[in-house]
Amino acid sequence: MFKKVLVANRGEIAIRVMRACREMGMGTVAVYSEADRQALHLRFADEAYLIGPPPSAESYLRTDKIIEVAKSSGAQAIHPGYGFLAENPKFPLACQEAGLVFIGPSAESIRLIGSKLTSRRMMTEAGVPVVPGTCEGVGSLEQLGDIASKVGFPLMLKAATGGGGKGLRLVHGEEELASAYRATRSESQSSFGDDTIYVEKYLDCPRHIEFQVLADQHGNCIHLGERECSIQRRHQKIIEESPSPMMTPELRKKMGEMAIRAARAVCYYSAGTVEFLVDGNGDFYFLEMNTRLQVEHPVTELVTGIDLVKAQLLIAEGKPLPWKQEDIHQRGAAIECRIYAEDPDNNFLPSPGKILGLTIPAGPGIRDDGGIYEGYEVPIYYDPLLSKLVAWGSDRQEAVQRIRRALQEYKIVGIKTNLPFLRKILEHKAFIKGEIDTHFINRHITAGTMEEVPAALREVAVIAAAIHAYEREINRTQQPARSSQQKISRWKEAGRQAFLHQNR
Amino acid sequence: MFKKVLVANRGEIAIRVMRACREMGMGTVAVYSEADRQALHLRFADEAYLIGPPPSAESYLRTDKIIEVAKSSGAQAIHPGYGFLAENPKFPLACQEAGLVFIGPSAESIRLIGSKLTSRRMMTEAGVPVVPGTCEGVGSLEQLGDIASKVGFPLMLKAATGGGGKGLRLVHGEEELASAYRATRSESQSSFGDDTIYVEKYLDCPRHIEFQVLADQHGNCIHLGERECSIQRRHQKIIEESPSPMMTPELRKKMGEMAIRAARAVCYYSAGTVEFLVDGNGDFYFLEMNTRLQVEHPVTELVTGIDLVKAQLLIAEGKPLPWKQEDIHQRGAAIECRIYAEDPDNNFLPSPGKILGLTIPAGPGIRDDGGIYEGYEVPIYYDPLLSKLVAWGSDRQEAVQRIRRALQEYKIVGIKTNLPFLRKILEHKAFIKGEIDTHFINRHITAGTMEEVPAALREVAVIAAAIHAYEREINRTQQPARSSQQKISRWKEAGRQAFLHQNR
């Protein structure tokens, strides 16, 4: 068993990983940037080392410094979390050279999967259905025309080395083809340093369904069922659930087998995720594989009862998987909401700043994986994910009821968050019925969070604001006469504090 | 379905019940005493009504006021939580008269079970083994002598109408019999207004194992497995778990059947708990039945996946149980720790006061059912239970590891709590092995929490205290020169606040 593990990440996922380490009796080492001296992951760890200035390129992406800290602190293994170095094939190699264990798959698996054309080819060879399109780079506009006439419109042009919603374009018809070809290649070159692009058929309103796989270094591989991640905004998942409301046992068996086949095709070990798009006919297509722990892994944990980070640790230690496929059972349903520091009433602009008040929901069926605390200042340099709220219920209805209840309890005072936006989605009839696909938000949800509120509640808001104004008015007129001896009502104190706040 | 439910309780259990109501779409009505204007259960509810001064006899025990509030607010049903009016047979009758539904069993079931002699007789008739002893009141000292010679020493003298650890005495031998007889009768008279006492054999180091039952108003009754509650201090449970580490499937089946038989014997419906003592031979004896939701119900919820409060609501609405016995499956293991405002380093004296800082643990497998918040002042009038921390794991080992991890994360600043004492129990080898009985704490755990700490940690404490003293010293000598323009270091600010705090 590892005695000490370095977590090369920050925020909620660093804490998530450290919790698993601590439960298993392993020491934890944090790394932090100058912006993160007061971050929760540092406070949470047994040891913490400064690795550089705030920008991630100078700190959380500095392979050399992180490995240096691991060695000097005596850590035996490094967990990369997600993001940052998690899917960089050079990082496991550097760990290996330094005699450290990388908690994740092999560099080779990451490399194979990281190249979209290679992985499309390998999946096709392995018999895993991929989204129809090309498995080679498009050589010229003429060639693209030929391909387009076979694939049909609408189609997607994608950068072969792309990711994160960059370097892709939807083409509706022949007339858009030439300009999209040029634009995608140029964006691909400038974003990823490679102008290879390829073609995929555009699936209309697909569902995003992914399978969690676990594989050890001895050739054992199982899947832990699916997650549905169709609720996305700008290609960003915000609500995920397991099981998918559209799943049948037969389809699960078929897709699960394909997910295992995909993992085996790249000799995968550790926890990984195989993403599929599913169309209206129930046909599914391999989209990509994520060679790391996913943000949304908790919904699978709640439904299967398996701690995925502990599984990663076991696998990295070279132990065989303690489960066979028949040991995996889904129980009930789980839903996760990602809570971001962003303003849904103002075009979802990021909202860093100090958290003045924090009430985290709790009680039956609720799990919160967070990285913040009251008094914490959310820095401007990193991803705006504050926390993940997850609910388990004996069925989907109860999970939805619980997460709605919990979203009402959640209070983050001082910065703007997407909580009201999440509430709105969770209250939508189509969501409650499970009628979701990747266009759900565009189709059903408007950004503003104020409309459709009962008149009585609006009056409450007006009364609260008016009382606040009343006290400030009283306070202002009485100010000259105020002395420290005077008894100040609680509200007046409040008014004054609010006043001080705006003048800061 | 009820549209609105009044919760006749406070603290964590009131919030627990309201969470279930809210998830089911029911409105919630709180009642509160003058000491509880800022209590969390009031903030949590949709509506809140003042029912009297701080002492419970003038507020939370005022049946008349509570029923008046229920009627005027339009609530259709009342949930009593535990404690207060939960096991008072007059309360369901009063509800009935007022046209309100009592969320719990019938008045008659409560009455039958509330009398220890009656319930011992009924259980014996139903074939449920009771702790050997008498089922009639002891008429005289002479009669007691005869009984004692049959039952054997040590034995327990108990008040027939007793409860809560009062009105009972352990008698080791004949020489103690006379004085114990007089003392128990007199205490029983003064505490419960009735001097009837009876005899029970004293079981040496038994385990406390209880079964959760659910019964509807249509004659269906199932059990949800056991909880082990052997970790007690002064007859007060502090750590509970499910399943019991000593349980076998055969014994579970046998005891579960007896629990159902016990519930049927008193025509029970709603959620209830049948408590047994189990001796070293695996023989078990009915101890008593609790005709309400138990403090420790969450461990059963985590293991079975069933929400007991929602089940109570369904049953109270007259619906049939949606589960048969074969639908109930235990999965993994759960452990609960009760977090009290009391000082383990000072004879467990209660520690009311203001909560200056609060960090509630979260993450995988952790559930917190609490009734406090940062800034809340724990009042002196009520039970010192602040919160219940519960952990689920795929097996007992993981549940223990998780709750230990969570206990380390729990921070309650400003008042003393039993957190260090709980940590100590959870780290004890005998506990980890599951070798527990009701004498565990007396045998293994000393109250003080300071001993056996590694020297390095002691040095950390010394360094922290010395830096604190250093800053106060610097601060004190520089005080005359201080001006508002001066930049004050974070620590100095801290020092000054601490200084202000002690002078308050």
Add this chain to the structure above:
Amino acid sequence: MIFEANLGQERYLVEIAREGEVYNIKIKDKEYVADVRKIGEALYSLLINNHSYDVEIRSNRYSHSVVLREGCFQVDVYSQREGRMGVSGAPLEMLGKVDVCSPMPGRVVKILKEVDEQVREGEGVIVVEAMKMENELRSPKEGRVLEIRVAEGKAVNAGEVLVVVE
């Protein structure tokens, strides 16, 4: 004391009197009794006619941001005197020059318009990166770019004026 409050398109007249810890409120001819306690920084427990609300309130001059369990409300409140003086109503600044400010600290990634260029209402004028996201800031009105105060790559503070539209 009488206040005028605006919430969205609605206008309210609110009359408030305090007796001890209790406020008596008249609004649209309905009467309310409110009991208020401060629970934390900007957080209050309100009992209004025995209905319980946990409310977060933050104010900036007239503008109050009120957060209830059900959502966030922007309420502008003016004392009667201010109300009569016409401070309320359509924001005055919309009529002349408008500043496009950065709502958060970040870094300018791209400037989308040049000085003197025409912009439509809601059209993007500048892109600021913060928290790993590129955020397009838009012109709140139709007009002409009068001034660009920053350069691409520059770090900006929250509230800093980036572009002026006329």
Add this chain to the structure above:
Amino acid sequence: MIFEANLGQERYLVEIAREGEVYNIKIKDKEYVADVRKIGEALYSLLINNHSYDVEIRSNRYSHSVVLREGCFQVDVYSQREGRMGVSGAPLEMLGKVDVCSPMPGRVVKILKEVDEQVREGEGVIVVEAMKMENELRSPKEGRVLEIRVAEGKAVNAGEVLVVVE
């Protein structure tokens, strides 16, 4: 600056110097570097030689209560001057009269001793009820009850002297 600290039976000499945000500490010939941030009321984040501790510290004159994840420590700290003056060591008050104080607000349920009665160390002298619990308060030393300042049934505050033992 040099301090003397007592933790349980152990005595420490601690030398502290601050450079900016960092403290250099010598204790038992070992050297530590500590970086300290205030996180909340009485809550600090300490990095001591890169080990991370969340520490709650509360002080009352010499007495410091330090809460770490692993437990709670009572540390008495004296500046060198105070240390030399013999403030540390066995509590002086144990030698003369001792007050039995109520550690919490509550109500006196029972007085177990009379004036002039002898008490052993650790023997209960009075019972105070708080939070539904009856709590026996004990004499911290052997001696004689000198004074009883309260009556049964009376409400008492935290810190109030209930009984004096000599």
